[in-house]
Amino acid sequence: QEARRANATADFMARGFEKANPSQSDGRPVLARDLLVEGEQRLYDSADFDPSTRASLGLAMARAYAGLGDHDAYLRLTEKAREAARASGVFKLQIEATHQYAAALVRKDRNLEALVIFQQQMALLELSDADTPLRARNLRAIAAVMVNLNRSAEGLEHIERAYQLLLRRTEPLDSELLSCVETYLWLLRANQRQTEALAITTPLY
Numbered sequence: 001q002e003a004r005r006a007n008a009t010a011d012f013m014a015r016g017f018e019k020a021n022p023s024q025s026d027g028r029p030v031l032a033r034d035l036l037v038e039g040e041q042r043l044y045d046s047a048d049f050d051p052s053t054r055a056s057l058g059l060a061m062a063r064a065y066a067g068l069g070d071h072d073a074y075l076r077l078t079e080k081a082r083e084a085a086r087a088s089g090v091f092k093l094q095i096e097a098t099h100q101y102a103a104a105l106v107r108k109d110r111n112l113e114a115l116v117i118f119q120q121q122m123a124l125l126e127l128s129d130a131d132t133p134l135r136a137r138n139l140r141a142i143a144a145v146m147v148n149l150n151r152s153a154e155g156l157e158h159i160e161r162a163y164q165l166l167l168r169r170t171e172p173l174d175s176e177l178l179s180c181v182e183t184y185l186w187l188l189r190a191n192q193r194q195t196e197a198l199a200i201t202t203p204l205y
Contacts, residue, residue, distance in 0.1 A: 036061055055090075055097055059096065063100070078104045081097045082100075102141065106148065115149070118142045119142065140162050146158065
């Protein structure tokens with residue numbers, strides 16, 4: 001099964017590169033969006049892909065659409081990837097697909113729906129004793145949605161939890177921790193708690 005998955009993924013990528021070759025497109029320039037549209041059709045029409053491969057490739061294409069600013073496609077692809085991830089039974093893949101789906105909802109200003117999903121995801125992560133970066137990322141996502149909903153005080157509570165998690169489990173200059181600190185300091189200022197900033201930054205040095 002692993003060999004079949006690897007072969008299917010390699011073939012999928014090779015076909016995409018072939019389409020980008022001008023000799024295969026009558027000399028016409030091939031846009032990234034064209035490749036994504038064709039790739040999506042092939043991914044979901046072909047029987048060559050098992051659920052985990054379909055979910056992984058679908059998420060990669062979803063992120064590409066997000067990079068292009070196509071939030072509708074981002075949402076559509078993450079929803080499909082989430083379904084495939086569930087069928088795969090792979091826990092981390094389900095977590096990633098659900099996270100990306102909720103992030104896509106945020107891009108569409110569907111913050112309340114995203115919040116419910118992130119909160120459900122947090123409960124699942126805590127029950128499963130998932131690794132620290134996954135839990136911290138989810139807490140940061142909840143904090144961001146809270147800010148979008150003008151609930152910055154609640155956002156601050158969640159970013160503080162993320163900070164404490166990362167501070168205990170990562171190196172002082174870890175990129176995840178530093179990014180979390182940046183958001184934490186911003187939320188402290190937004191909640192008129194600037195004097196606490198020094199206590200946040202001191203453990204990093």
